[in-house]
Amino acid sequence: MLDWNDLRYLLSVVRQGSTLAAARALGVNQSTVHRRIAELERQMGLRLVHRHPTGYRLTEMGEQLLPALADVEESIAKLQRTVLGMKHDLTGTVRLTCPEPVLSRIVASGFVDRFHDRYSGLRIDFIISDRYFDLANGDADVAFRSGEASDERLVGRKIAESTWAVYASRDYVKRRGHPHSIEDLLQHDLIGFDGVMENHRATQWLASTLPGARVAARNNSVLGVVAAVKSGLGIAPLPTPIGDAEGELIQVLPPVQALARAWHLLCHPDQRATPRISAFIDFVIEELPALRKVLGG
Structure with a gap:
């Protein structure tokens, strides 16, 4: 079966005038263009281009196929427009649970506004807590969660790294000194966690x-x-995106490997194919570069 991506490479060469220009337009290496066109010829069993030192030229068979390739391109574009239209018809709420500290960073990044602009009929409803809500029981639809993805009832993917370092205020360091090792912390006052955080790493x-x-x-x-x-x-370990953003705090010890975990996007498998949840997950995947900065620093 033919791969549409291979057809796209050939069309780009025709339109751009060279494999180099096509590679730039498609955002790939020139060697990738060469390889994909060769693979297309192999799949078809036809010689589609003449290879010259000055560039590629369509063969007679390539010229004959060109209108059909353009038709395929238009059909795929039509399909994409139809899918986009269906997405814009989506309505409802996506209940997203995440830890309280990252909420302001998610909102400030523009993630929420961009999602609402993309899907005008959908709204994100945040359920905020440092404890884990039970997605399998319907407490929320999706979760941004750091730590081990240990709930076998859920599906998801890794979306960022979670790093923690040790922080103190500038005033504290001025009064009590700067610890230079983990052992030095025994000579300092610490801030601990309890309640819903008592089992946290x-x-x-x-x-x-x-x-x-x-x-x-x-x-x-x-x-x-x-x-x-x-x-x-006192002194405490904190997530680096939060600690580094506080001008009054300084990182007195570097990130602690024992506290490093991954951020995951999770949902229940019964929800994964729901159109509004599927739209949200697809959007998160598109937004990964921005989200990694928000969640991982």
């Missing part, structure tokens, strides 16, 4: 790495810990 890391450390305060949310660190009360 940051809590487990503090307990296993620094047993007996002085904990000056505990909080049940990342933003609460950020506030405590900013006040100068």
Whole structure:
């Protein structure tokens, strides 16, 4: 069976006048253009181009096929317009759950506005918490979640890296000094996590790495810990996108490998084919470069 992408390479060479210009137009290497046209000829069993030092020229058979190739291109373009029209007809709500600390960064990145511009009939309804909502039970439709994707009832994909480093306020460092190793943290006051965060990897890391450390305060949310660190009360591990964005904080120790995890986009498999959820997931995949900056720094 013919691959439409191979047809597209041949049409681009005809329209652009050379394989180099076609490669630039398609955003690929010139060698890719050569290879894909050769593969098209192999699949068809026909010689479509003459190869000259000055460039490619269509053979007689290539010229005869050109109108049919243009028809295929128009048919695919029509299909794409139809699909886009169906997407614009979508209505409803996508319930997205994510940790509280990343909400402002997601909104500030323009992700929400771009989604609403693309799908005027859809709206993102945020369900915000540092705890995990049960997607299998319908607590939310989709999730941005960091950590191990351990719930076998869900499907998804990795979308970014989650990194944590150790932070203190500038005032704290001025008063108490700058720790230079994890062991140095035993001489400092720490801010810990409790409540819904008591089983978080940051809590487990503090307990296993620094047993007996002085904990000056505990909080049940990342933003609460950020506030405590900013006040100068103590030192704590924090997500680097959040810690680095706070001008009052400094990274006193570099990212901790033991705290590194991945961000995942997750949903229940029964929801994956739902048009509004499918549209959201497709949009997230398009937005991955921007989301990686938002979630991973």
